[in-house]
Amino acid sequence: MRTQWALALCAIMVWGCAEMGPAPTSSAPVKPRDGELPLPAGYQNGPKFLSEIQRPDAKQVRELFINPVGAKTNPGQPFPNGTVMVMELYKAKTTGETLETGADGKLVKDDLAKILVMGKGEGWGQEVPDNLKNGQWVxxxxxxxxxxxxxxxxxxxxxxxxxxxxxxxxxxxxYFEKRMAR
Ligand code: HEC
Structure with a gap:
């Protein structure tokens, strides 16, 4: 009898634990280091930072985005913690070694080559030497x-x-000049 109760109690406890589920896991560390900051899903649909940055030197065209937290920043102020910026690097089209330009005189976007991200949060980015610190950005x-x-x-x-x-x-x-002019 005693064993039965013990077993029942045990089953309830196990069930209870199972219902609580495993501890929540997330791919984003609390304080991401360089390389650990996730690429925000759907950033392309968020606020634009700057468009069609012309970089003939790098044979690239760049598209820049900022998340809604950062987009609320007032000119002259630092971006608040929680800001994330994304920069897409597109190859510019070339004929041989020569950069092509469109009717508007701008470089012509080809394939996406790379996506760069920077984001800031409380206490982030402090594990690097002082001369490489960028405030709290990673x-x-x-x-x-x-x-x-x-x-x-x-x-x-x-x-x-x-x-x-x-x-x-x-x-x-x-960014702020163009945002004010919009
Ligand atoms: C040699 C200098 C240089 C290096 C190295 C560099 N950047 Fe930048 N970064 C720039 C410049 C200049 C811009 C402005 C956009 C442009 O002119 O292409 C920029 C812009 C950015 C932006 C958009 C916000 C802004 O500052 O205007 C992000 C995000 C960014 N860089 C991330 C990175 C990441 C991540 C790396 C390393 C993998 C990196 N950058 C390496 C020079 C650099």
Whole structure:
């Protein structure tokens, strides 16, 4: 009799535990490091940061997006924690070595080559040496198929770090000028 009760109790406990389910798991770490920041799903449908950035030097055209949190930022202010920016790098069409241009004089977009992401959050990006800190921003890179790329993120940091006055965002001024003009 006692054993039966014990078994019943045991079954209830196990059932109870099973109902609670496994602890929630998420692919996004609480404090992502470089390379761990996810590519936000559906970013293409979110606010535009800047369009058709012409980079003949890199033989690329770039499309920039910002998430709704970042898009609320006032000019002159740093972007708030929770901001994510995405930059698509498209190859520009060439004939041989020569860059093609469309009727509008702009480079012609070819295949998507890479997607770069930067995002900021409370206490993020502090595990790097001081000279490579970009406030609380962290960096990530993805292939056109959405798979994470193992880039040398110290390069991202080294090239964005001098822009502390612009919250480490290269096209800061241009973004606010164009947003105000819209
Ligand atoms: C040699 C300098 C350089 C390096 C290295 C670099 N960037 Fe940038 N990044 C820029 C410039 C310049 C822009 C502005 C857009 C443009 O002109 O193409 C930019 C723009 C961006 C933006 C859009 C927000 C902004 O700053 O305007 C993101 C996101 C970004 N970079 C992520 C990265 C990531 C991730 C890496 C590393 C994998 C990286 N960058 C490496 C120079 C650099």
């Amino acid at each position: 960096f990530a890179a993805y292939g056109p198929d959405g798979k994470a790329l193992a880039e040398d993120f110290t390069k991202c940091r080294a090239c964005h770090a001098p822009l502390a006055q612009k919250d480490f965002v290269h096209r800061y001024d241009e």
